[in-house]
Amino acid sequence: MKHFLSSFLVLLLGASFSMAEPRTFTNTEGQTVEAELVAVRDGAAVLQLANRSIAKVPLTSLSEADQTFVKEWWEKNKNKLDPMDFKLEIDKNTERIDRKVTKSGGGGGNKNKSPVTKKMQKDEISYSCELESYAQRDISDIAVNYTIYKRVSTRDKEGSETTTEEIEGETNIRLLEAKGSTTFETDTVPCEDSSQTGGNQPRTYKRETVIGLVVRLSVGGEQFLEESYPENFLDRLKEEEEREEERAEDED
Secondary structure, three states: OHHHHOOOEEEEOOOEOOOOOOEEEEEOOOOEEEEEEEEEEOOEEEEEEOOOEEEEEEHHHEOHHHHHHHHHHHHHHOOOOOHHHEEEEEEEEEEEEEEEEEEEOOOOOOOOOOOEEEEEEEEEEEEEEEEEEOOOOOEEEEEEEEEEEEEEEEEEOOEEEEEEEEEEEEEEEEEEOOOOEEEEEOOOEEEEEEEEEOOOOOOEEEEEEEEEEEEEEEEOOEEEEEEEEOOOHHHHHHHHHHHHHHHHHHHO
16 A cells, blocks of 8 residues: 555545545555545545545546546546635634632631632633635635633542533625635633532542534535634544543443
8 A cells, every 4th residue: 555655645634524434445456545535636536545645646547447436436527626625724722710718717716727719711712714725716605614622620528520521603704705704703702610629528639621612614504614613623522432432332
């Protein structure tokens, strides 16, 4: 496979694509590689490999059967938006809303009782996104759907627990001009970090943390781009889902 890929221009990209089913592609020398077809550009097939890297392969280097497959796929999909024509940059914003530290109790008639210390911090988290187009035409009515993942960890006398909340949101881009750019923001998510120690009681706390964002863009119900922040967050989600499935199978 290494020699097969030597004729490819391989690029690492973070986007997920609307693509064909996985297929074994064969070159004119009989060598093979497993990949998914995502686009056709400048007489070349654009393939996504198993490691999520992108390879641009000249059609003439593929077998006749693969060339036919690529051409037929392109006829069906050529009017769809090409994810490689878009770049989505995402920045995370954190705004401190409040922070308090209070102490009470201790001393006085009960010298063995330590003072109670309460700490509280409140933040608001949001994301700013810039969508840039390299396409030659204007794009209207882009639907933006996103999921913000917030992890909530608590501990009290009953024990500790960690859960993940999925906060859904949406917005709309009315017009993205050819070779232009536009910006949009997600809703704000409040996060609290609080704890209590002392008073001869077990420590208690609650921590809320935004751990990631997934953004999906579509036109006419057809998704053409999916990005995450951090960039590897989609891979992490997939790995967690696979671990959950394995645990469920072991329990059965």
